[in-house]
Amino acid sequence: MKDELEFFDVETVPWRPDPLAPGVSERVLSREDDGDVGTRLARWAPGTETSGVIRHDYFEEVLLLEGSLHDITLDRTFRAGHFASRPPGMPHGPYRTVDGCTMLEIRNRSADAS
Numbered sequence: 001m002k003d004e005l006e007f008f009d010v011e012t013v014p015w016r017p018d019p020l021a022p023g024v025s026e027r028v029l030s031r032e033d034d035g036d037v038g039t040r041l042a043r044w045a046p047g048t049e050t051s052g053v054i055r056h057d058y059f060e061e062v063l064l065l066e067g068s069l070h071d072i073t074l075d076r077t078f079r080a081g082h083f084a085s086r087p088p089g090m091p092h093g094p095y096r097t098v099d100g101c102t103m104l105e106i107r108n109r110s111a112d113a114s
Contacts, residue, residue, distance in 0.1 A: 002030045002038060015043065023048030037107045044069070044103075049096035059108045060086045067101030 010029060018024040023045045031038030037058055044067070053073065062084045070077045072094045078084075080101075086092060 002032055005030060010041065018042065021050070037109055039104070039106045041065075042103050042105055044097045044101045046098060046100040047096075048100070050094040052094055053091045054093040055089055055091055056107075057088045059088060060084075061106045062086075063104045065102045065104060067099050068097060069101045069103075070096050070098070072096060 010027060013027045013029065015025040015027050018026045025043045025045075027041040027043075029039045029041065031040070036056070049072075064078055064080050064082045066080050068077050068079045071092070073092075084092070
């Protein structure tokens with residue numbers, strides 16, 4: 001279960017390197033102990049590129065706040081204001097960003113994955 005938190009200034013949360021994604025830093029706003037489920041801001045440095053298609057066992061919602069992200073498989077570029085909602089197992093990526101981007105990610109467990 002995620003921590004119970006009342007409003008706080010997200011600027012007080014430091015940016016830290018994402019240990020699983022070179023070129024990405026994260027500002028974790030809330031997270032379960034397992035580390036997969038939570039809410040974070042993710043900032044991709046200009047020139048960051050992922051490899052391979054991504055799948056995971058949790059629901060993920062993503063809102064691009066700044067910059068742009070190119071989906072290599074779809075050959076489409078998404079910009080600030082674009083939103084994605086991905087159920088567990090949905091393939092997505094790989095991605096690249098020329099100018100960098102910042103996104104809000106919200107990850108939740110599937111109701112039947114308890």
